[in-house]
Amino acid sequence: MHITNDIKYIGVNDHKIDLFEGQYRVPAGMAYNSYVILDEKVAVIDSVDAGFTHEWLDNLQAALAGRTPDYLIVQHMEPDHSANIHSFHKAYPDATIVASSKAFPMMKNFFGTDFEDRQLVVGEGDTLSLGKHTLTFVTAPMVHWPEVIVTYDAYDKVLFSADGFGKFGALDREEPWADEARRYYIGIVGKYGAQVQKLLSKAAGLDISVICPLHGPVLRENLGYYLGLYNTWSSYEAEEEGVVIAYTSVYGNTRRAVSALAEKLRAEGAPAVKVYDLARCDVTEAVSDAFRYSKLVLATTTYNGDIFPFMRTFIDHLTERNFSNRTVAFIENGSWAPLAAKVMRTMLEKCKNLTYIPTTVRILSALNEESRAALDAMVSEICREYREQSGTTANKNDLSALFNIGYGLYVVTSNDGKRDNGLIVNTVTQVTNVPNRIAVTINKQNYSHHIIKQTGKMNVNCLTVDAPFAVFEKFGFTSGRNTDKFAGCEPLRSDNGLIFLPRYINSFLSLTVEDYVDLDTHGMFICSVSESRVLSDKESMTYAYYHEHVKPKPKTEGRTGYVCKICGYVYEGDELPEDFICPLCKHGAADFEPIEN
Secondary structure: OEOOOOEEEOOEEEOOOOEEOOOEEOOOOEEEOOEEEEOOOEEEEOOOOHHHHHHHHHHHHHHHOOOOOOEEEOOOOOHHHHOOHHHHHHHOOOOEEEEOOOHHHHHHHHHOOOOHHHEEEOOOOOEEEOOOOEEEEEEOOOOOOOOOEEEEEOOOOEEEOOOOOOOOEOOOOOOOHHHHHHHHHHHHHHHHHHHHHHHHHHHOOOOOOEEEOOOOOOEOOOHHHHHHHHHHHHHOOOOEEEEEEEEOOOOOHHHHHHHHHHHHHHHOOOOOEEEEEOOOOOHHHHHHHHHHEEEEEEEEEEEOOEEOHHHHHHHHHHHHOOOEOOEEEEEEEOOOOOOHHHHHHHHHHHOEOOEEOOOOEEEEOEOOHHHHHHHHHHHHHHOHHHHHHOOOOOOOEOHHHHHHOOOEOEEEEEEOOOOEEEEEEOOEEEEEEOOEEEEEEEEOOOHHHHHHHHHOEEEEEEEEOOOOHHHHHHHHOOOOOOOOOOOOOOOEEOOOOOEEOOOOEEEEEEEEEEEEEEEOOEEEEEEEEEEEEEOOOOOEOEHHHHHHHHOOOOOOOOOOOEEEOOOOOEEOOOOOOOOOEOOOOOOEHHHEEEOOO
């Protein structure tokens, strides 16, 4: 396979393997990827599993076409990629082994030698010239071993990403990328989200056209999709709205309760409901979906004063991988002293930002009238936001939405007749209650001001404290005049035809402009309320909370100049021009302050 004119694929497919790393089922096999760059000098990037020594060396020999490699670049020392370093050295004893400083001691552990006379140690930012191809090395510690490096070829704009962006499955099997890539990531790399985030921030500064991972297909098109999923996974945010029900059942009564729950959830509008019998399913698929979807119901029996072993194992899988930012509900069963909910909640205490459904369903052996009523209450609580997102089931006159207005942060959505738009505002105020009037103030330089002035309508989405910084980047730092802020999403619309956000809000108001006040740089829209929905009881995002917990701290250490109080952009210089506009959030010099070190 030709990756580019100078880069060839020399990996192998493994269809004999049943369990990857001794625990992950791989019915479609596994690919061990290796690459060779042919330039004035020749570099081989990683080797393959020990079971494929001769096939790999044959592939390499065919690609070389009589040439001799100058380098073997070792990005990762896990044996499925490093097992043939010694075999390579015997075949090409004059080649130099290129790796990080932490990789060579591992080679000595594996092979009894660290190839001392053939070493080239590389670290962050080091380069290696092959001719027209210059390779830059980027350290990626704990993604997912401490010695990992990734390699960037500036000539062909190729990122050799080590285990990053890999997936289960051999390359001669056609299947969607995301499902097996998600299961691979959550299972193997999931614990190291912070380290992946650091690597993604480094990759953001590179011009990448092709990603070459050590497992799975070479990625060439729509790279934003793959990078976006990795950002979501490593941020521990839900990828999709939906409910996962994970359960164990001894005599079938808990299973029957779960079946009733799943049926009711679907009837109440849950967008996806996935049910896993933990005693029979592939637990790695259940874990993967628990990270994929926004809500999780755990249902199990009290067992020896604890919980059923399969449930304990499942929760251990979650906590080991930093399960966070989800809504969780419990169903417990016990004939005389149910303790399962208490045990499960205690196990989850180490997880961050979990929201618990108020109702816990307690079953005493079998469902009865009381536990069925609790099941209905749980469904109502889980599906509240889904019910309110639907135009047919929503309460469109829930004026308690007004109570979520404060000195907070909101996304105002509008539409210019061709495209939906949205922006962040922090000035939404209820000015009267008979009749209800809402004042929304918007900077005249914002495209949304122009749209609303023309159309006379908007939606105000009340953000909640779980809204990530990405929401503020999307709606606060780009202009809707030249950016489609809702590209790729499935819109939810209120009765006025405008979008309301599917996540990270507790309520929204549809407003009709009744009057306008010119405030020089800003305009104040005085509006009536045509629709108001409450989607959840989650806490509203305040301006103070955003600055304390959401906005990244600016990297000012050792730097001089000025920092933007809105987005953290750093202007380095002795004086900030009076007419300076922040290139990220578009705020002026008045919103900058001197850096104090």
